[in-house]
Amino acid sequence: MSLTQSFSSGIVQAPFVTSSRLLLKTWGVISSRDEDVVHHVGKGLVWKVCEESDLTVVVFDVKNDFDLQQNLVSSTYLKENNNFHRFEFLCTKKILEFSVNWSAVSLFIDNFEKLDQLKSKINSSHRLIVTGHGVGGAIASLFTVLLLESIGTGKKRPLCITFGSPLIGDKKLQEAISRSSIWNSCFLHVVSYKDSLPKKLSSQPVDYMPFGTFLFCSDTGATCFENPESVLELLVSSISGQSQGFEVADYGKLVENLYRKSICKNLIPRGLNLTHSTSLNSSIRFQLSAALGLSSDIQQLQHQNIDINALATKLEALEKKFMSQKKVKFDPSKKLNMMKIDMANFELYKKLCKSQGIGYYDCFKKDTSTDDQDVIPSQKRLRNYWSDMVEEAEMKPQTEAAAFRTRWLFAGTNYRRMVEPLYIAEYYAKDLRKDYEAKGRSRHYIVLEKWLEEDKKEKGDSNGKTRRNVESILTFDSCFWAKLEEALLLCGQLENSTGNEEGKGKLVEFENYVYESLKKYEVSPEIFLKGSSYMSWWNKYKESADNHRLASFMSSPQHFDQYTEGAYFFP
Template identity: 25%
Template sequence: MGSERLGEMLSISEELIKKSCYLSFQAHKFPDDLFRVEKFAAGSSDVVFSFPGSWSVESWASVESAFGDKKIQLSLFPSMKSVGYYDEAAGPDEHQDFATASFNQAFLQKFEHLLQNSQLKNKVQEAINEKKRIVFTGHSTGGATAVLTTIWCLENYPKQSNGTFFCVTFGSPLIGNHIISHAVRRENWSQYFIHFVKRYDIVPRILLAPLSSIQREFERILPFFDPNSPAYASESIGSSVEAFRLFTNVMRNAVSLTTHAASKLQGSTNLLLETVKKFVKLSPYKPFGTYIFCTGNGNLVLMKNPEAVLQVLFYSCQSSSETEWATIVLKCLKEHLAYENELEGSLDMQSVTCDDNLETLPLASDGFFDDLGLSEKARLCLRAAGEFEKHKRRNQEKVSSKMEMIRKHLKVIEEYRALCEHTVGYYDAFKIHKDKTDFKANLSRIELTGIWDEIIEMLKRYDLPDELEATKEWINLGTRFRRLVEPLDVANYYRHSKDEDTGPYMKTGRPKRYKCTQRWLEHEQKLQSGSCGESCFWADVEELHKLSGNFAAVYGERERVLRVQEQVGKWIQDGLIGTDVLLKSSTFEKWWSKLPTDLKTETISRLMNGLGNVQAWQ
């Protein structure tokens, strides 16, 4: 740890940060403007969009849930999900089984209103056409709007996402759950979100408490923050009973949340932790991006580890004794309005500490984090957060070391497929399973499924870096694995008649290792969920083959029968599956040949005839 210049670390100048802060506070003076745009002097490459805050309880949290959060519609923010993680509670429809992000509903509604009722899209496009770097900024809930706008732009302008959009907030509340933090890091967007937080500012911590527990006090306090209110910055509000109750309520909830989070980071397996969650509602909100804590004496502490930021939000706002509480309560309101003056001095001093190597953070005074007033217990929590990130990197090295083993076994199966593709096809050869080559391929299948199941379980526990499931090398390897091995898994499933005990493969038998790797590819290529089913169509064929001869049942599945043929035809033409699928006496050919003529598609008929001519010539 040591001191570095802030502008270089953030890729945004100190002057632009100061300008953004000034414009954020200016935006509050024009609450009827949904946003304001500031273009600088000719030759400047920057344009700043600033958003005003809101000063009613309803604009902070809806009452539909304890914390005012709600799962988003992926149509608006398609990347705000965990791509590989399977949400067991989502039901049997695998196309809807993402762990989807939850956003603060009130903030989201304000953003949707902004999107629909303003010139925001046109102004953003104008700035892009002019090749400007765009900074979205806001203070208080204006910061929340800036964050949502930035995510929306990163989603909708992918070609401009590399350094075109930045978000700089000041005293912004948290906006959503851990899935947002995970998704932003996965998409490599984290560096574009920069949040300044003063040590005692209560607003970034507000949503750590349920709205119902603070609503009355918060309603009384909000005029303190509103520059258009007669009670703006009122000393009587800052020292009121309501302010004290608000502070103590937020911190009481924050301690429950951070204690639970720290225990999980430290690897606690105590079942009491999960039991407590059933009785104590813990806030779902979590920080993401880069946080810069303003200590109040000119020093800045830069943190990128979201778990560490959460701990600092709680521990840095503590008092050393109960006699200091009244002073801190007043500070926690006043500091929310003091960012301009704070940054003017701090950015000039350039005393910046980073959260590198948190796992080795000294438990006593270290000269770096002292200005945040962190206790020994707080430092232990930061160590745990640092160690957890290091643990993820070690896991990444562990699974990366198995890449060669994965490729070795995939080569065995590729050779097996080549051996079978001119006889009965490798799906049916494996299903019949009578030769030594089948046995050898099965050993490789078992090895591969074991390795990938371990990787998927790590992803489910978030024990791997968030970026892994968007890494090109892993997407390609996962796709190659899925296309080669899943047909063998399907063949094995129906060879042993597991469908009779467990149910159809696609409904109850398909492993997460294939669902996950399929979604990696679909997400990377921005394809519709479920569209890359070329590795598992055999399961549909097997289920439809059972209906052969029962015309009523076959016609009852007319849509599915036609869909499978169209998909298989397209995948063969695209080279995603081989023509061995069509070989005479293959499971596919046996099913297709028994279909009523009016259910046979032209594509498959043409491919069948073409393959028949080739075989006859041979």
């Protein structure tokens, strides 16, 4: 039996938020009538900018006649019919589109020119809070989403704090924002249990989903939830206790009350029966009691029409699922040290093979010693790691994915050049296997190679001849060995008189490819070791050689030594 205990820490996190005076400060700007603050008026929307020495607060509000509808509109529709591309950076290869509330985004689009000017004027050296109450909070969220594109280019991340804001998008939008922990951390939504507006869209049959951190609060306390499914369940479950109309929550009074209570240690309502609760269930029930203003009084619970036991049990299941997903979420940094050890194992294996007069590719291909088997666990771990790495990068939003792959490109290139040859060796060791590049190559190798080529183009790197010592390099083209195996197969076909002019043409093509690769010093000198697959190919093919420059180079072992030292002059 596992003794591991799980806890939900939202009721501990909430006092950190409420005690910081951040909510007091933000609400103070929302409610301020300071005449020195410049107000901007748009179509159905107003906003004001309050600038202090190191802090800028932008407040959004909508005009009284604004009507919030429930319908969603896709980002594809916005792009095609409204020529609105500014949220496209959120899309990934797995999240091709998402949907947002049509009412809110229409208001945003109507004022976009002015909002874009506001975005460009914001001082990046200042801390920035974007905020709004009610539907103004929805506009604040959309404006903050717009700012996310520039995070990672030296600008400080904004913090969006909404009060009683409705949800603004579907599950795909939530997934797009949550792909980046930095992005998701930019949103804090304050919701009073008395306020029906935040719950209006969550009760609809359309696919709305929250994102960011939600601070649920009541007169008795507050708690935080980050799991979007738990937040949605809490919003939906608490609707039944509301009247049909919208109650106006006094957020000013609420945040002031929470600030005063934040230094109190006893956050647990008296009389709450936790006798049969697990640690996770207990902590969730604490949170519900604080967030919804619940007490242990049976009459009050019945009046509020909320079954705290059923709700706590459901949230417990959702939180367990959320915790499990976070545990298995790929974190490249945490596994990096292990991957360095595995790459070091390959370096040792490579040196060991060379000391025996054979390259590590051919040594692994022949599989004649325990050393060849010992390297397999490292081979598999590295492949799994980099497959996950590529998938993770492709799921990130475009700008963050670019920064992500640049950060890991050097390590990924070394991995590809070191490890892919062994998969090529395994592929051709099986009978009737051919055409690895088209039929057998793992997609993550293709993507890693594409990233390298894109990086070269961005930096303007040339592929000109570079003479240098190449004794310890890895062959640049990790598919060199696959091309070599295809050439060996073609030689075998020609020996058996089954070849044709097309096969001879492919051999000439490979011959020229080898020469050009050598000319740029991009091939490991291991290929010249006795018994290598390359030397086996050359001995079969040299009588038919078409490239006299390669034949001249291959005519003397002394040339191999000169090549290794970077001293051979290729004509």
